[in-house]
Amino acid sequence: MAEFDWALETLLVHGGNDVVKTEPYHATAPAIYPSTSYQVASPELLDQVMAGSIPGFSYARHGNPSVEAFVQAMIQLECAETGVACASGMSAIDMALYAVGLQPGDALLLSQDLYGASLNLASAIWQQYGVQPMVVDFANLAGVKDILERFHPRAMIFEVISNPLLKVLDAKALIKLASDYHCQVIVDNTFTTPLMAEPLTWGADLVVHSATKYLGGHGDAMGGVVLGRRRYHDRLHQYLKLRGAILGPFEAWLLHRGLKTLGVRFERQCANALEIAEALRSSGLFDQVYYPLLPDHPSYPLARQYFGVMGGAVVTLDIPGGRSAVYQFINHLRLVGSATTVGDVYTLCLYPVIASHRNQTPEERLAMGITDGTVRIAVGLESPDDVIRDIIQATKS
Ligand SMILES: Cc1ncc(COP(=O)(O)O)c(C=O)c1O
Incomplete structure (x- = not known):
């Protein structure tokens, strides 16, 4: 698809297809690439691919065309500069928490209405590494400001619509407040999808999705995706390669197909x-x-x-x-x-x-x-x- 200022509906249908396009015949339905390795044309080229200085594929834990097609579509839909796809929404949230560079002693601010497992991830796992989770009501902007002022959290995470009582947060005000205190913002956009909320355009740093839900849309594939600004590229890819969290090609294909009817x-x-x-x-x-x-x-x-x-x-x-x-x-x-x-x-x-x-x-x-x-x-x-x-x-x- 030629570069242009395409509408969201068009990006949903066409996004990412070029990643798996082959010349001179290209299948209208994207192919699935189950291969775990790629024979690169020359050692010089492989050296560049492994170094990340040019895009390409070498080993499927680092990247795969079917996964990349889904990621590129999501990058366009969320107006992001980089992104990675992984095995589940929980894995995406964990990866985003890694990407913001949490250190022992850092405070992490979490909305009280977050998905329960996201709260448990912070208290059961990140707390073990010395991170201090602080759970507050994000509808209370004065309360959030007070925590930002007193504890200088490295990052905050929230969902725009809560589950199950469907409270809506003033996302733009929260993002502005966070940026005043140099606190990075992660938004879980699972329930809102790119059709209802555009957190990166509003100034958030990272967006995560449980792609298992609306993106896939048919209840037959688990996956997660993290999208964000270019400065997160290296840490996101480091996590992907070292923790081995990459999405499988069959799931990627189903999720990418799901986007077309989202x-x-x-x-x-x-x-x-x-x-x-x-x-x-x-x-x-x-x-x-x-x-x-x-x-x-x-x-x-x-x-x-x-x-x-x-x-x-x-x-x-x-x-x-x-x-x-x-x-x-x-x-x-x-x-x-x-x-x-x-x-x-x-x-x-x-x-x-x-x-x-x-x-x-x-x-x-x-x-x-x-x-x-x-x-x-x-x-x-x-x-x-x-x-x-x-x-x-x-x-x-
Ligand atoms: C808002 C939200 N975020 C993240 C997750 C975790 O996603 P997954 O089940 O794909 O790991 C869920 C799961 O229900 C969710 O509802």
Whole structure:
């Protein structure tokens, strides 16, 4: 694809294809490269490839054309200057934490509403190496400023929309605040995708994704990706080579293919989510229906400001009656599945108390706003009317 100021929709379809293009015939569908090594035409060339002074492939732990095609597409979509793809979203977050150069004694600032395993990664692993994780409410800008002033964290990490209560953070204000205190910013863009949020354009340093979710979009490939400014290139590639974290070529191919339909899938999933949220709210069956584009959601003004008409593809419900009512609800669903993921073509529900937030005490969950009746619905591509009917019949049963 010739260089041009292409629109996001065009980049989604064409991005990265040139990496695997062959002359004079090139397959319209990109090829998969399972090879673990590459016979380079001359030792002089291999020397340059190994030194990283020219792009190329030598050994698949360092790079692979199928992976590179996916990475190049993501670099374009996130307006990044460098990037790497790895085996999972968790691996991407770990790699980003390495890339910012955390040292023993450094503070690391984490949003309290981050994905639970991201919080555990900081406390269970990085803390062992002397890093001090500090978990705060990023909606409280004054509180964040206070920590920045007092502890000078080397980096902060947050998600723009929280899970499962869908609180929206003022990402631009947080990034500005961080830059005033020379704190590097990592944004997990999994739930927002490049269609809703562009953290690097807003000034963040690194973006990570669990590509397992919306990017792949079909629930059949795990992967992660880290994108960022050029200054992170060496550390990201060092991690990739030495920790052996590279994404597999088959997964890369599936994830790259997923990107081509991300635009239509995600837009439809967001529209379905809004329709489902409005109908479930009007049913009067639930203690709460959370969706950022419902006017009574606490983040509604920020959601409108940042996202316009796309509010994400997750709706969260508070079912009256606590755990037994939720079990009954899940057991009576006929269409909506029960699985611990989002971003699939299928609508899936998750009960945070036994899944994503099982490691928190009931008191900690309540402090976050998660009750024993909270259920997350990750909206898929079925008819929203069918999903609404199924949820209502399961609630009444
Ligand atoms: C927001 C977010 N970030 C990261 C991850 C980790 O991704 P993976 O499961 O691909 O390691 C998840 C997984 O659910 C997630 O929801």
